[in-house]
Amino acid sequence: MKQTRQTLIARLRDQHDEESWETFAQIYRRYIYVVIRRMNLSHSEAEDLVQEILFKVWNKLPELNYNPHKARFRTWLSTVIKNHVISYIRSSQSHSNKLSKAAEEMNETYSDHEIDEIIRKEWENYISNMAMERIKKSFPGQALKVFEMSLEGKSVAEIAETLNLKENSVYKSKNRVKARLIEEISLLRSDLE
Template sequence: MWRFIDMIDDMIKGSNDQYATRKTLIARVQDQQNERAWEEFIEIYKRYIYAVIRNMNISEADAADIHQKIMIKLWKHLPQLDINKITRFRSYLSTITKNEVLQFIRSSKRRVAREEKAANDATLSYLDNIRLPDIDKIEEKEWRIHLTNLALKNIESLFSDNAIRVFRLSITGLSTEEVSEKTGLSISTVNTLKSRVKSRFNTELEELKLDLE
């Protein structure tokens, strides 16, 4: 998994902070009457936000509640957001997520205290195991994976099933020989297909990074 993440990280860094984030979707979503833009925003960011929450050792049920509160908060606050003061929108999302998780922990501990539960109660243990200090690492890892999945989804219609399968296998860290063995394709064919998809994939990653970060 980490080899995969490192490979994707190298690809994503191809378009770095020298480019200004265009924030076109964010600007459109600030108009609360633009339902289409909001639907697009949710489709793009909901899985990423949920993945970050779940990776903080938060249960599925609690993650769903926190996720819903974050989306409502974004809908309310985005119209007032000065996007020109935001260096990276992803960092803004991380801050919103962190604050909502902190609020969840505080309110949960207050509830436990009111109910006078024992200090070794499973609920307290669960709350103490939430990985809040790791949120920066968590959101970075999940963003790489999320961006990769978006890019692949956007370009898969441009290539054959074999080409997409070859590329997906290659970015998991498999060697050309291993991909060849799994797909039944020759090594030269694997190299050709991987090269074709990689070029378009890198372009798509750069465009997504500019648009969504």
């Protein structure tokens, strides 16, 4: 990512900077959607809420007094997501005597702490998947396959036999990919959180 999170946030304060807004939406849209779906809302509800949340963020960013030393941007965004979804569910309840299945399950199933935990886990998955996609280009050959097989619980001996490699090569490939993945996750965290 060429522009840092802070630079992007600063550019987003100018609501006429469409390129920055598109970059922001591209980075965070899927994450917001997945979090909403994990809260048992339907696909169409999630799609609508993603748009509403992105619009809310767009409106709030110019007044956001962001200080990365006090809090992560992700914390602020997570709060916006959580509050908007809870408001949506409450307004759904007040407009209808019948609760939708999702609203009912959400109220009965998730406490604020559990919602925060869903958001945290989805963020970790989102960052890990994004990091994996970004490092794939760096590893030609079987290195990625070695790493993926190790994640599936295969032993070094099994991997070596399956891929016709020496066990030492399996160790080296696995450790190279793992080190690069950890590095990329760290970079993404510093850039996006």
